Amino acid sequence: MAQLDTLDLIVLVALLIGTAAYFTKGTYWGVPKDPYATSFTNANGAKAGKTRNILEKMEETGKNAVVFYGSQTGTAEDYASRLAKEGSSRFGLKTMVADLEDYDYENLDTFPDDKVAMFVLATYGEGEPTDNAVDFFEFVTGNDVSFSGGGAAEDTPLSNMKFVAFGLGNNTYEHYNALVRRVNAALIKLGAQRISAAGEGDDGAGTMEEDFLAWKEPMWTELAEKMNLEEREAVYEPTFGITEREDMSPDTNDVYLGEPNKNHLEGTSKGPYNSHNPYIAPIVESREVFTVKDRNCLHMEIDVSDSNLTYQTGDHIAIWPTNAGREVDRFLNILGLSDRRHMVISVKGLDPTARVPFPTPTTYDAAIRYHMEICGPVSRQFVASLAAFAPNEDSKDEMARLGEDKDYFKEKVSNQRLNIAQVLESVCESKWTSVPFSIMMESIQKLQPRYYSISSSSLVQKTKISITAVVEEVHIPGSKPNIVKGVTTNYLLALKQKQHGEPDPDPHGLTYAITGPRNKYDGCHVPVHVRHSNFKLPSDPSKPIIMVGPGSGVAPFRGFIQERAAQAKAGEKVGKTVLFYGCRKPSEDFLYQDEWEMYKQALGESFELFTAFSRETSEKVYVQQRLAEQASLINELLQQKANFYVCGDAANMAREVNIVLGQIVAEKRGLSTEKGEELVKSMRSSNQYQEDVWS
Secondary structure, eight states: OOOOOHHHHHHHHHHHHHHHHHHHBTTTBSOOOOTTTTHHHHTTTOOSSSOSOHHHHHHHHTOSEEEEEEOSSSHHHHHHHHHHHHHHHHHOOOEEEEEGGGSOOGGGGGOOTTSEEEEEEEEETTTEEOGGGHHHHHHHHOTTOOOTTOOOGGGOTTTTOEEEEEEEEOTTSSSTTHHHHHHHHHHHHTTOEEOSOOEEEETTTTOHHHHHHHHHHHHHHHHHHHHTOOOOOOOOOOSEEEEEOTTOOTTSTTSOSSOSSHHHHTTOOOSOOBTTBOEEEEEEEEEEOOOOSSOOEEEEEEEOTTSSOOOOTTOEEEEOOOOOHHHHHHHHHHTTOGGGTTOEEEEEESSTTOOOSSOSSEEHHHHHHHHBOTTSOOOHHHHHHHGGGOSSHHHHHHHHHHHHOHHHHIIIIITTTOOHHHHHHHHOSSOOTTSOHHHHHHHSOBOOOEEEEBOSOTTTOTTEEEEEEEOOEEEOTTOSSOEEEOHHHHHHHHHHHHHTTOSSOOTTGGGSOTTOGGGTTTTTEEEEEEEOOSOOOOSSTTSOEEEEOOGGGGHHHHHHHHHHHHHHHTTOOOOOEEEEEEESOTTTOOTTHHHHHHHHHHHGGGEEEEEEESSSSSSOOOHHHHHHHTHHHHHHHHHTTOEEEEEEEIIIIIHHHHHHHHHHHHHHTTOOHHHHHHHHHHHHHTTSEEEEEEO
């Protein structure tokens, strides 16, 4: 056998390495990066993007307008995207959308005067910034603000920066649109040039969309004048490129069928679990707590023992829903995609700053079912943008009219609470096959988790979270369809009915894909994460508390009282614990009626329950009336520094309770009405008065 010389060995080794490299490409190297592979780490402090310098990012990508957003539920982000899109299509601005938490702010003093910054800011809770806007808000409103050039506030360091701002708020809350007002004032104080009056949208009055539309038109006029922009005919320019992948099957392991990130796709889900990375939690118990057949209220116990999730009494749990199959089918059908629902698609941003809102490759069905808010409210602007893709001239004219005439739109769409597929069906039953899927992706919000007040005590059940949820079903007289079903609560109802094997489940619920992508939620699991809240019991259990929570607003108070009962059993001194609870009739919807008796035994005289029933007799009685009847007790406890809590409807109940409390304080202390109101405001400021309310 001939011996191999050194050259032969080198050639042989090179061939072996080359062969190995060829056959392992795509497995061990050359693997396309999955932007969702590490999304769970991004949520825990590692920020997205290559740079945290916004000016550097704008320079790299050739942008002259940035739209920052502070968003809690996705609505502000949606408005920011719409502004950016319109600025590009109508005025030729080179726009980008930016999450406030992705960038630093110290260098805003070097913001060029030929660029513009736009801020779309939602106010959260009691005048607080949204989670992603906290750092920005604290920076610009801080007393010791300092920029890269060394300038302090009195040096007006932002004198080169042009800006506009729009706020999203709710007039049923005391601190209406507080965030945009305070940021607007802070930026002006720092020398920034506001181009147009700050806009304010009011979700409480149901005018958010019209407020936005009314604000943006004069804003664009003023901005165009300041920046010498010329308006042009708006033509749709896609932000995302959609490629149908004939070469891939939905059964392929690297195709996302609803999984939120790569770890979930590969079955290796791990914490930290948060708003970017849910925990697939088992539902260990579910039951109906109403005693009538035409309404539902669910009590569920969710086990988080195998996760790193922790909670404190008063926190919120987020449920990640899926869309009902009935609505997914409607959406696919009207767009002519039913036959291609399981077609694999790849999505990429056509602009370097565009973020694909869900992992790809995926399928049309998975994107629509798990990631798109297809049942959400529809904007006039969105309807107008679809007119160009109508199947015929009549439907094109109708879409244009709906987009232009706000009263007609209100009559035909808003009042009937139609979703976008229903709007298209109502205008023309023919398939809307010319509508690009990209415009639906860009115009429909991302499907958001829904938050529920936790109705258990972390002291009593550390790894098991209780929720109490009324199943939403709204009847719209004269509308077709005339029943609007809540996405998430009906999803939970479907899970409960499956868990109990109910013989006659809701047909709507049967259309949910409750076993999840690739059956990963089978056995009654639901994706969740926990959001921490400031709605908390006093650290000293001997301090008295007063709670007002009608209906499902009693949820967090069940946790509060459960905790205090456990403390009393453990021998701790527990202060006066007073609950005002209301419902329609004690025989129909008195939540946890038996439990209150049990807690009464544990707490003794320190627990008092006052009830108000609105349908038991011809006289409707509400919790605020019961509150007024107990004026002496309320005043006495407040003088003992009792904490006062309200949970439930913000628009009516919470506002009325606030008024009644001011009247009680004024009457019992011999003060004027105005002074009573001032004292209640000071209670809010000191956190003695806390609310967990919704509209």
